[in-house]
Amino acid sequence: MFKILSINPGSTSTKIAVYEDEDLQYLHTIRHSYEELAQFNDIFDQYEFRKRIILKKLKDDEVDLEEISIVVGRGGLLRPLTSGVYEVNDRMITDLKQQIGGHHASNLGAVLASEIAGHIPDCKAYITDPVVVDELQEVARISGLPQFPRRSTFHALNHKAVGRKYAQTIGTNYEKLNLVIAHMGGGISVAAHRLGKVIDTNQALDGFGPFSPERAGTMDAGALIKLCFEGKYSLDEIQKMLVGKGGLVAHLGTNDVKEILHSIQNGDEHARLIIEAMAYNVGKEIAAMLAVLEGNVDAVILTGGIAHSVFVVNYIKKMIAPMAHLVVYPGEDEMAALALAGLRVLRGEKARIY
Numbered sequence: 001m002f003k004i005l006s007i008n009p010g011s012t013s014t015k016i017a018v019y020e021d022e023d024l025q026y027l028h029t030i031r032h033s034y035e036e037l038a039q040f041n042d043i044f045d046q047y048e049f050r051k052r053i054i055l056k057k058l059k060d061d062e063v064d065l066e067e068i069s070i071v072v073g074r075g076g077l078l079r080p081l082t083s084g085v086y087e088v089n090d091r092m093i094t095d096l097k098q099q100i101g102g103h104h105a106s107n108l109g110a111v112l113a114s115e116i117a118g119h120i121p122d123c124k125a126y127i128t129d130p131v132v133v134d135e136l137q138e139v140a141r142i143s144g145l146p147q148f149p150r151r152s153t154f155h156a157l158n159h160k161a162v163g164r165k166y167a168q169t170i171g172t173n174y175e176k177l178n179l180v181i182a183h184m185g186g187g188i189s190v191a192a193h194r195l196g197k198v199i200d201t202n203q204a205l206d207g208f209g210p211f212s213p214e215r216a217g218t219m220d221a222g223a224l225i226k227l228c229f230e231g232k233y234s235l236d237e238i239q240k241m242l243v244g245k246g247g248l249v250a251h252l253g254t255n256d257v258k259e260i261l262h263s264i265q266n267g268d269e270h271a272r273l274i275i276e277a278m279a280y281n282v283g284k285e286i287a288a289m290l291a292v293l294e295g296n297v298d299a300v301i302l303t304g305g306i307a308h309s310v311f312v313v314n315y316i317k318k319m320i321a322p323m324a325h326l327v328v329y330p331g332e333d334e335m336a337a338l339a340l341a342g343l344r345v346l347r348g349e350k351a352r353i354y
């Protein structure tokens with residue numbers, strides 16, 4: 001039996017979990033207040049603070065670090081890479097410290113994993129399937145301007161985990177299937193998985209695709225350019241329109257889908273229209289990925305927190321069911337996905353080099 005420590009830093013929390021092989025033994029979410037985080041100028045300045053809290057919490061809860069075989073952290077905004085498990089090395093940490101791909105709390109994952117693994121004899125640190133996983137087919141990279149190639153930025157960790165989970169349920173391997181997977185959370189990513197590789201996906205951070213609870217998705221480029229040069233908004237304000245204050249937040253003032261669905265039940269027709277529009281856009285993106293796979297698809301999978309909503313799922317199902325078999329895996333389990341990646345290494349899978 002192996003024990004794996006998973007570490008998942010988020011913008012206002014750090015999740016830690018211990019698995020014994022596939023079985024969860026310990027799970028805790030450490031909340032970080034605005035006041036605690038306000039003392040740091042940059043996300044990366046928080047790693048010593050978060051490390052101390054993690055180690056103290058594990059000690060207080062009598063988690064014996066000596067029993068941990070491997071530490072797996074959430075991957076950050078690194079250089080584009082192939083899907084897989086990567087041992088944390090100096091180059092990775094340097095790129096994360098320089099934040100070459102942008103500022104995000106996930107950039108702390110590899111560093112926290114490495115620092116904590118350093119407290120454990122014969123223990124190494126790894127990451128797996130960060131959002132920058134890039135397996136796009138070449139034709140999918142081309143945009144209408146050569147200086148703006150399409151980028152692969154999506155919820156790779158949950159996409160890959162759900163793909164493997166579905167494959168297991170039907171007695172086969174993820175690498176033998178063609179799937180379209182739609183992750184619906186604070187951001188929404190829809191990807192075409194062909195025989196274990198994501199050959200096309202929307203750019204789910206600040207790029208294109210369905211709008212989501214917090215992100216604007218595909219925009220009218222001409223209108224956006226005019227807005228940028230009107231002088232009313234700063235660069236930071238416009239970036240926040242695209243990520244953080246876009247989507248449902250812009251239309252309805254909240255990113256809480258449960259709250260919006262409750263308003264719909266109470267007769268809010270405007271809220272109904274906006275939620276239906278979001279689901280409609282997801283359905284369109286799924287249909288596009290079905291075309292990418294030339295209709296040769298084993299299943300369409302809906303996952304992420306919004307997949308708990310029967311209202312949203314049924315709307316998408318109405319659009320997609322005539323074209324493909326649809327499966328729903330609501331929620332996401334990033335902690336288990338991290339742990340299972342570590343377990344694969346412990347059982348003999350060779351880790352990749354960053």
